[in-house]
Amino acid sequence: MEALMRMKPALRPGFNNRFYDDVVNGLQATPKHLDAKYFYDAEGDKLFQQIMACGEYYLTNCEMEIFTKQTADIAKAAMQGGQPLDLIELGAGDATKSSHLLRELLAQKADFTYLPIDISGHVISSLNATLPLSLPGLKIKGLQGEYFEMLNKAAAISPNRKVVLFMGANIGNMPLPDAEAFCAELRDNLNPGDMVIIGFDLKKNPETILAAYNDREGITKQFNLNLLKRINRELGADFDVDQFHHYAMYDPETGSCKSYLVSLKEQQVHIPDTEVIHFAKDEYIYMEISQKYTLNQTEQFAIRSGFKPVISFFDSKEWFVDTVWVA
Ligand code: AVJ
Numbered sequence: 001m002e003a004l005m006r007m008k009p010a011l012r013p014g015f016n017n018r019f020y021d022d023v024v025n026g027l028q029a030t031p032k033h034l035d036a037k038y039f040y041d042a043e044g045d046k047l048f049q050q051i052m053a054c055g056e057y058y059l060t061n062c063e064m065e066i067f068t069k070q071t072a073d074i075a076k077a078a079m080q081g082g083q084p085l086d087l088i089e090l091g092a093g094d095a096t097k098s099s100h101l102l103r104e105l106l107a108q109k110a111d112f113t114y115l116p117i118d119i120s121g122h123v124i125s126s127l128n129a130t131l132p133l134s135l136p137g138l139k140i141k142g143l144q145g146e147y148f149e150m151l152n153k154a155a156a157i158s159p160n161r162k163v164v165l166f167m168g169a170n171i172g173n174m175p176l177p178d179a180e181a182f183c184a185e186l187r188d189n190l191n192p193g194d195m196v197i198i199g200f201d202l203k204k205n206p207e208t209i210l211a212a213y214n215d216r217e218g219i220t221k222q223f224n225l226n227l228l229k230r231i232n233r234e235l236g237a238d239f240d241v242d243q244f245h246h247y248a249m250y251d252p253e254t255g256s257c258k259s260y261l262v263s264l265k266e267q268q269v270h271i272p273d274t275e276v277i278h279f280a281k282d283e284y285i286y287m288e289i290s291q292k293y294t295l296n297q298t299e300q301f302a303i304r305s306g307f308k309p310v311i312s313f314f315d316s317k318e319w320f321v322d323t324v325w326v327a
Contacts, residue, residue, distance in 0.1 A: 016234065023231055027269075027277045027285070034227055036173050036288040040120045041230050047223040049094070054219055056211040059169055059201055060097075062320035066313045067097045074197070075104040077311055077324045078163045081193045084111040088154050089165040090147050092116030095127055098165055102135055113139040113158070117150040151189050162194040167322065169201040172291040175256070179291065183305035190327040196307065199322045200293045206252045208319075209292060213257050214248040221246035224261055224287050237271040247284070255292040260284040298323055 019038060026033045040048065052060040067074065078087070078101070087105070089098055095116060105112055116127050124142035132138050141157070143150040154162070164186065171179050186196060203209075213220055224246050228239040244261040251257075263279035270276055293301075295312070298321065302309040307325035314321050 020235055023235060024271060024274050027271075028275075031284065031286055032279075033286040037119055038230065039223060039227055039288075040118075040123070041226075041234075042120075042122050043230065044223065044226050045093075045120055045122060047219060047226055050219045051215070051223060054215050054217060056215045058208065058212055058319060062315040062317065063097055063167060063169075063199055063322065065315040066320065066322050067100045070313050071100050071104045073311075074101055074313060074322070074324075075108060075110070078105070078195065078197065079108075079110055080310075081161055081163075081195060081326070084113075084160045086115055086154060086158055086160045086162050087112050087165065088115045088117060088151065088162055089167070090117050090151075091166070091168065091170045092118050092127060092142075093123060093168065095131065097167060099131070099135065101165075102131075102138060106135060106137055113141060113160070115141050115143060115154050115157075117143045117145070117147060117154075119146065120144070148185065148189065151186075155189070162190055164190070164194070164196045166196060167199040169199050169290070169320070171198060172201055172293075173289060174291070175289055176291060180301060180305055183301060183307070187306040187327055192327055194327045195310070196325050196327075197322055198298075198325065199320065200298050201290070201320055202318065203252065203255050203292045203294055204319050206250050209257055210248060210250040213250070213259060213290060214246075218246075220248070220259070224259055227287070228261070231271070235271055237269055239269050240267070243267055244285075250292075255294075255297075257290040257292060259287045259290075261287055295321060 022035055022038070026035065051057050078085070089095065092098065102114055116124065118124050121144045124144040128140060128142040131140055143153060171182070174182055225241045225244065228241050228244065231237045232239050243264045245264055247260045247262050249258055262282060262284045264281070266281045267279045268276050269279065299309050302325045307327055310324040310326050312321050312323040
């Protein structure tokens, strides 16, 4: 391990260059930032499961309610444009929510293939292994990688009509202009008649939102600190994670919920093959945004990025929406 860490990063076997470059660039920038997509290594996947199970994190329960109580209507909307279809899921995670839709489509004998896409190789291999057991007859082809690279790969595999699931308020991890650019790019990658089903977390009581990102048990804090630990594990850095404070804030005006790790003291962090990273006391690393929307905003969004809004599904509290757009 020691000897490996002394090697030039690019020469180390199995070394993730993109992760290294993004981390080093982010920590050398002012202000410092890291990319939330890197939260999800095996440890991060586990912590995110715990977040989803914790009392304050309402998002999962809301979307689960939508996918269990309105499954037939969602399936109907998805099949509207005809079959066979490729059901592509961006950031599939453990597919707990989408599996309700898959089961419904199988029950209706729909002609479809499920193509989950995730940045986590761990997630994809476990979906490929377990889903066909719980959903007999399911045609599944998991793709590990970045969304658009894998979307292009999916398009190259088959000419079928596409329905793209982008659930869990994953789109919230992008600042508004980036989210809009993302939707426009998604539209460019699809054909007329293709659909997307996107989950947005809606604006609500600010305390409810803040609590979801600042749970009492400190799981979200561990989730954030795990990225520093991952940098230690994979890049050989020496973050002392006890010297960082997790700070979450929600701004009801803009709808953005952000999290930061704040340095508790002046300190230095070493990453092999880069200049020392200096932290002033109280200097922060911007970790993540979880953007909240109004329904009106989501509709504007659809139109500006070249989609037509078709139908929206809400939970009973109307805290969350899964909305269907057609290209
Ligand atoms: C997986 C991006 C939807 O922003 O709510 C949960 C990630 N971060 N708690 C979110 C997350 C902190 C989550 N998404």
